[in-house]
Amino acid sequence: MHDILILVKMLEVSSIMKENLVSCEPNCKIEKAIKLMAKNDVGSVVVERGRLVGIFTERDLVKALSKGVSLEAPIREVMSRDPIVALKDESLESIVHKMLERGVRHIPIVDSEGRPIGVISLKDVVRKLYIDCGNI
Numbered sequence: 001m002h003d004i005l006i007l008v009k010m011l012e013v014s015s016i017m018k019e020n021l022v023s024c025e026p027n028c029k030i031e032k033a034i035k036l037m038a039k040n041d042v043g044s045v046v047v048e049r050g051r052l053v054g055i056f057t058e059r060d061l062v063k064a065l066s067k068g069v070s071l072e073a074p075i076r077e078v079m080s081r082d083p084i085v086a087l088k089d090e091s092l093e094s095i096v097h098k099m100l101e102r103g104v105r106h107i108p109i110v111d112s113e114g115r116p117i118g119v120i121s122l123k124d125v126v127r128k129l130y131i132d133c134g135n136i
Contacts, residue, residue: 011092016128017109017118023048026076030056030064033075043121044106047079052116054079057106085110088117092128095120 022036023046033045033056047054056079064078084102086095088109095107099122109118 013086013090013095013109013120014088016124017120019118021046021116021118024075025049026053028075030073030075031071044119046108046116046119047075048116051114052108052110054081055083055106055108083108
C-alpha cells in the first residue's frame with residue numbers, strides 16, 4: 001500500500017495519458033461520437049474547436065438515451081461543458097484528487113493555451129498502478 005502512495009505522488013500525468021486524442025467538433029452527431037469511441041476502444045471523446053469546449057463520455061450517452069435524445073443530435077447538446085482539466089506535468093495525485101472530488105472518470109489534458117493534447121481515464125490510472133506495483 002505504501003508503494004502505491006509513493007507512486008501516486010511521484011508520477012506525472014504525461015507518463016500515463018493517452019496521446020492518441022479521440023475528438024470531434026461540437027456539431028458532430030452523437031452517433032459519430034459513439035462510433036469513434038467504439039473504434040478507438042475509449043470511454044470518451046474530447047469536443048474541440050481549436051480549444052477544448054467539452055467532453056462526451058459514456059455517462060453523457062446514458063443520460064442522453066434516458067431522455068430520448070436522437071443519435072442524430074449534435075454532440076454539443078449532450079456533452080459535459082467546461083470539464084475539469086489537467087496539465088501534463090501535474091502529478092497523478094492531483095488527477096486522482098480531481099477525479100474523486102468531481103466524480104469523473106475521464107480528464108482531458110491540455111497545453112498551456114487550453115488546447116487538448118490527451119486524456120487520462122480512471123482505467124489508465126489503475127492500469128499504471130497495477131503494473132508499476134508488481135501486479136499487486
